[in-house]
Amino acid sequence: MNITIISVGKKRAVEYVRLESDYIKRLPSHIRILEKRTRHERSASRSTVEQDMEKEALAIEKLIPSNSYVCALDRSGTQLTSIGFSKFLNRRFQSGGGLCFIIGGASGLHSSILERSGTVISLSKMTFPHDMVPLILAEQVYRAVSILQGGQYHK
Numbered sequence: 031m032n033i034t035i036i037s038v039g040k041k042r043a044v045e046y047v048r049l050e051s052d053y054i055k056r057l058p059s060h061i062r063i064l065e066k067r068t069r070h071e072r073s074a075s076r077s078t079v080e081q082d083m084e085k086e087a088l089a090i091e092k093l094i095p096s097n098s099y100v101c102a103l104d105r106s107g108t109q110l111t112s113i114g115f116s117k118f119l120n121r122r123f124q125s126g127g128g129l130c131f132i133i134g135g136a137s138g139l140h141s142s143i144l145e146r147s148g149t150v151i152s153l154s155k156m157t158f159p160h161d162m163v164p165l166i167l168a169e170q171v172y173r174a175v176s177i178l179q180g181g182q183y184h185k
Contacts, residue, residue, distance in 0.1 A: 032128040033171065035065045035164050036093045038086050038135035042161045053168040057175060065164055066093045079137050087140035090132055098128035100147045103163065104139050107150035112184060116174035118149070133163050 054063045068089035094100060099122055110118060122129045132143055144150055153166060176183035 031061050031123050032095070032098075033061065033063045034093075034095055034098060034128060034130040035063060035133065035167060036068070036090055036130060037065070037133035037160075037164055038068050038090070039160060040069075042164070046161050046165045050165040050168045053165075053172040056172055058179075061171075061175060063168060063171065068093065080140075083135070083137055083140040084142075086135050087142050090139075090143055091146075094130050094132075095128050098130040099125070099149075100130050100132060100143075101149045101151060102132045102134075102139055102144055102147040103153060103167070104134065104144060104150050105152050105155075106144070107152040109152045109154070112170065112173050113177060115151075115170055116177040118151075119171065119174045120178055131167060133160075133167070136160060 050065075057063065068086060119129075132139065132147065134140075134143070153163065153170075158166060173184055175181075
């Protein structure tokens, strides 16, 4: 299974990337995670937040792999437990194809991305630093796979 994580923003802190890589390396070889970032910069002109989000959405659309199920991460989404997330991943594994998680910018995701998504998930009611979300997601994918395999990590 190929999992793509698409996020908006600038280069991430080295520490977060290193920790994320550690979780990715722990995954079984049949699960591959690839991270893609859009480099959309907010314009200095008088563009509105909505216009910026629309530009980000266009940049995100170009990065979504064909034949992938799209899951947006957004505060409006459904909150899952780690076990619930493992069940979600298992259903995606069973259905074949790829899985693409989308993480929006500071203002969230444009409605076109939310509408295109098969699932919208919220990681928490709390707010996290934007740079940390791919790390948190990679850890939860690793935890979900561990749960599915009956491993000790979740205990």
